[in-house]
Amino acid sequence: MSGVGDAGEGVRHSSVSRAGKSVKYAVLALVCGVVSVGVAWVFPANSRHYVSRVPLPKAKVYQAECSAHQKCVELHIQGLCCPGNGKLQDCCDPIPSTAEFAGDYGMCYSPEPFKEEGNTFPCDDFMGNWAAPFWKKRGDLDVIRKLNITTVRLYGNDMTLDHKEFLDELEKYGMQAVIGISDEPYLQDFRNRCGLGGRLDYNCRWTIQDQFEAMLQKGFTRPVGDGTRRYHPAVKAIIVINEPELKIQFNLSADDKARAKGYYAKAAISALDGMLSAEENMHVVGSGSLPPFTVTHSFATCPECKSANNTVNGSNVGGFSALPFMYDFVHGCLDPSFLDYRPKHDLRAALQNRFVLGFNTQNDRDSICTDLLGPLGASPLVGLPVWVGEYKPVAMSDPSMNPDVFEGDLRKMRHLVDGGMCNASAARLRALSVFEFQVAYDKGPFDLQMVYGIHVLGNRVVAHTHPIEQTNWTSYRVWCLRQRRRVGYPNESWVAPLAQVFGGSLTDDSWCPIDPDHPADLPVPPPS
Numbered sequence: 001m002s003g004v005g006d007a008g009e010g011v012r013h014s015s016v017s018r019a020g021k022s023v024k025y026a027v028l029a030l031v032c033g034v035v036s037v038g039v040a041w042v043f044p045a046n047s048r049h050y051v052s053r054v055p056l057p058k059a060k061v062y063q064a065e066c067s068a069h070q071k072c073v074e075l076h077i078q079g080l081c082c083p084g085n086g087k088l089q090d091c092c093d094p095i096p097s098t099a100e101f102a103g104d105y106g107m108c109y110s111p112e113p114f115k116e117e118g119n120t121f122p123c124d125d126f127m128g129n130w131a132a133p134f135w136k137k138r139g140d141l142d143v144i145r146k147l148n149i150t151t152v153r154l155y156g157n158d159m160t161l162d163h164k165e166f167l168d169e170l171e172k173y174g175m176q177a178v179i180g181i182s183d184e185p186y187l188q189d190f191r192n193r194c195g196l197g198g199r200l201d202y203n204c205r206w207t208i209q210d211q212f213e214a215m216l217q218k219g220f221t222r223p224v225g226d227g228t229r230r231y232h233p234a235v236k237a238i239i240v241i242n243e244p245e246l247k248i249q250f251n252l253s254a255d256d257k258a259r260a261k262g263y264y265a266k267a268a269i270s271a272l273d274g275m276l277s278a279e280e281n282m283h284v285v286g287s288g289s290l291p292p293f294t295v296t297h298s299f300a301t302c303p304e305c306k307s308a309n310n311t312v313n314g315s316n317v318g319g320f321s322a323l324p325f326m327y328d329f330v331h332g333c334l335d336p337s338f339l340d341y342r343p344k345h346d347l348r349a350a351l352q353n354r355f356v357l358g359f360n361t362q363n364d365r366d367s368i369c370t371d372l373l374g375p376l377g378a379s380p381l382v383g384l385p386v387w388v389g390e391y392k393p394v395a396m397s398d399p400s401m402n403p404d405v406f407e408g409d410l411r412k413m414r415h416l417v418d419g420g421m422c423n424a425s426a427a428r429l430r431a432l433s434v435f436e437f438q439v440a441y442d443k444g445p446f447d448l449q450m451v452y453g454i455h456v457l458g459n460r461v462v463a464h465t466h467p468i469e470q471t472n473w474t475s476y477r478v479w480c481l482r483q484r485r486r487v488g489y490p491n492e493s494w495v496a497p498l499a500q501v502f503g504g505s506l507t508d509d510s511w512c513p514i515d516p517d518h519p520a521d522l523p524v525p526p527p528s
Contacts, residue, residue, distance in 0.1 A: 062095045062334065062352060088331065090312045094383030095330070099292045101237065101356045101385045103417045105502050106151035106178065106433030107144050108390055110440075111135075113465070113476040115457055115518040117444035123470040124156030127166040127177070127219075130471060133463035133478045135169060139507075143455075143481065144437070145173045147495070148504035151236055153178045153389060153433040158470055159211050164219035170234040178294075178389070178433070179220065180239025181275075185211045186267065187247060195248045195267050202248065202266045203341065208240075209274035209281075216282045228283045235291050237356060239389070240271050243298045245305075245325050260304040265328040266339040268295050269347055272355075276345045293350070296358040296389035297325040299371070306338070307331050312375040321371040322359040323379070330381055356430070357381065360390035365412040368429075369422030376427040386427055388413075390435040397451040399494070400487040407497035410434075414501050434498060439484065441518065454494045456519075458482045458512035480512035 111134045112121055126134060135141045144152065152170070154177055163179075170177055185207050186195035194204035221229040241247075248267045250258035258264060272293055284290075299321045302308060307327035308318025318324045332339040333351035357376075361368060368388070376382055391413060396406040416422070416429040439453030457479040467475045483506065486492035499506050 062093075062348065088307075088310050088327065088334075088380055090310075090379050092380040095380050096352060097355070097384045098353045099356055099385055100289045101292055101387060101430045103419070103430050104150045105148065105414070105417065105498075106153055106431060107147075107149050108155075108433050108436040109140070109144070109152040110155055110436065111140060111438050112440070112442060113478060115441045115479070115515065117442060119442045121442070122472050122474075123158060123468075124182075125158040125161055125470070126156065127154055127163040127179070128158060128161035128468075128470070129165050130161075130466040130468045132165060133465055135166065137463040138478055138481060140437070140481070141169060141173055141175065143507045145175060146505050146507055147498045148502040149434075149498070150175050151178060151431070151433065152176075154180065155182065155242070157182045157215065159214035159218065161470065162218045164232070167219055167232045167234040171232075176234050176236035178237045178239060179215075179235060181208060181211060181215075181241060181271065183242070183247060186241065186244075186271075187249075194270075195244075196252070197250060197263065201340075202263045202270070204267045204271040205274035205277070205344070207274070208271040209277045212275045212278035213281055216278060216284065221282065221284055224285075228285045230285060230287045231291055233287075237292050237294050238275070239358070240275065240293050240295050241268050242296050242389075243360065244268050244295065245300070245302065246298055256304045259302055260306065262306040262328055262332070262339050265306070265325070265332050266341050268329055269332040269336060269339060269343070270341055272333075272350060273341075273343045273345050273347065276350060290354060292354050292356045292385075294356040294358040294387070294389070295325075295329055296360050297322045299359055299361040299363060300325075312379045315375070317375070317379070320375045321361075321363075321367075323372060323375055323381075326357050326359075326376075326381060327379075330384075351384070355384065357384050357386040358389045359386070360435075361388060362392065362394040364393040364396065364409045365416070368413075369426060373416075373422045373426045373429060377422075377425045382427050385430045387431040387433075388429065389433050391432045392435045392452050394448055394451065399451060399484065403486060403492055403494050403497050406494070407500055410497050410501045438481075454484050454498070456482050456484050457515060458509070459515035460511075460513055479515075480509070482509045482512045482514065483507075 109126065110124065111126055114121065123130070152175065157179060167177065185192065186204065187193055189207065192200060192207040194200045194202060194207045200207070216229065219232060220235055221231050223229050244264040244267055245254070245259050247254055248258055248264035250261060250263055275293065301319055301321055302324040303316070303318035305318055305324040305328050308316055308324050310317045310327055312320070312323070317327050330351065332341065333347040336343050336347060359372065363371070376386065393406065393409055396409060413432055417432055419428070421428065436452050438455045438457070440449050441457070443449040458481065460480045461477045462480050463478040465471065465476045465478060467473045484494040486494070493506065495506055498504065
């Protein structure tokens with residue numbers, strides 16, 4: 001079970017009971033702010049659901065009452081802070097959360113085999129067995145673990161490929177993965193493409209439910225023996241969608257009009273609803289706590305977002321980085337009608353018990369503190385955990401720069417993850433994932449995306465991938481791996497800052513020759 005209750009329409013499968021019959025809530029209402037509830041899962045005799053043998057955490061139902069707060073009195077605000085018009089005043093109580101997301105250090109992992117610009121790869125699911133030569137034979141996971149990194153963030157996810165071997169390998173190293181739904185079902189699946197609107201009107205529930213049910217049977221969960229399933233222990237968290245505000249389209253354009261209408265947030269909350277249904281249908285139960293869900297937003301501002309006129313310390317949230325996207329999503333969970341959505345599940349309970357705020361950034365620690373963690377700490381969202389899914393400052397990533405500059409900022413970021421604060425009132429950062437493991441050669445030298453990778457491909461083949469249908473029956477060369485060096489300084493490695501800051505060690509690459517025909521250690525060209 002997903003750990004949150006049904007709240008709306010029944011699902012299409014006859015074996016799944018309707019909301020009104022399957023979940024009962026006992027709610028204690030208090031005058032002010034936060035109340036506790038006990039959640040009891042009650043299933044009819046003919047239901048195929050299973051009752052979790054693990055006690056569910058006590059959910060805290062968020063009632064955003066303002067009248068008891070002195071700041072609200074001074075502002076002459078009374079009643080609910082979160083009515084249906086999407087207002088969540090900054091004087092409200094923090095939204096409480098029981099979601100668990102242990103602080104650790106991660107690595108964004110996408111080991112594409114190409115060295116040439118413009119190559120398109122038919123399968124970016126590197127968790128599949130076809131890609132085992134990267135993380136087994138070449139030893140990528142060993143390289144990462146020696147840096148004292150315990151989490152890898154993945155991107156592609158083919159629901160037809162099995163992922164058990166990859167997750168087992170992670171477990172062997174004492175590591176976990178942040179997995180996610182790829183862009184394909186949102187934008188590329190010819191059957192639905194719920195992220196383009198059309199007949200589905202940005203309701204991604206059914207599309208993502210089908211996708212996630214298939215994924216849960218491909219290694220992400222294990223059968224227990226009593227008809228239930230449990231998540232593989234190497235699954236740390238699940239990304240519902242990556243940067244939806246840059247992808248979900250209105251009139252075939254992901255622009256300010258699409259964001260102003262909130263379609264990207266509707267796609268995200270409906271997808272979460274579908275993933276909860278998938279867990280129910282697969283009889284997924286907890287072993288302790290269930291892995292949280294997350295949405296990783298871009299670090300952009302959004303003055304046109306539906307929640308943009310909410311205020312934090314007197315400033316509109318639309319002017320802060322990532323925060324307006326988080327507000328739209330949170331509003332949608334607290335009040336789905338805000339996004340014109342009628343959920344099956346209690347998304348408020350999902351938000352408070354199974355969700356972690358997320359963002360990607362090319363900015364440094366000071367910008368992260370000023371533009372997000374500071375204002376987030378002054379908002380009601382401060383009670384929700386937050387992590388950074390992609391971190392590496394572009395201004396500190398030019399291969400001609402001294403890597404010590406990046407090391408200094410990374411050290412500040414580790415301080416935040418280890419419990420430090422930007423300031424006394426700022427939000428706490430729970431985890432970070434460094435972007436990225438390997439240079440993205442396919443982006444080309446004139447795209448700044450090529451500056452982030454900390455490893456380059458050498459000039460010796462160590463293995464070949466397994467040809468499968470998803471790779472067009474092609475076997476790809478697996479090149480040896482070299483640490484990226486500073487241009488003109490062969491003793492200054494871009495991997496070394498991670499080893500220094502995280503307390504790890506470097507992997508010897510002296511046996512892997514440099515490829516003179518495909519150098520990645522080039523200075524960033526000036527803009528044209």
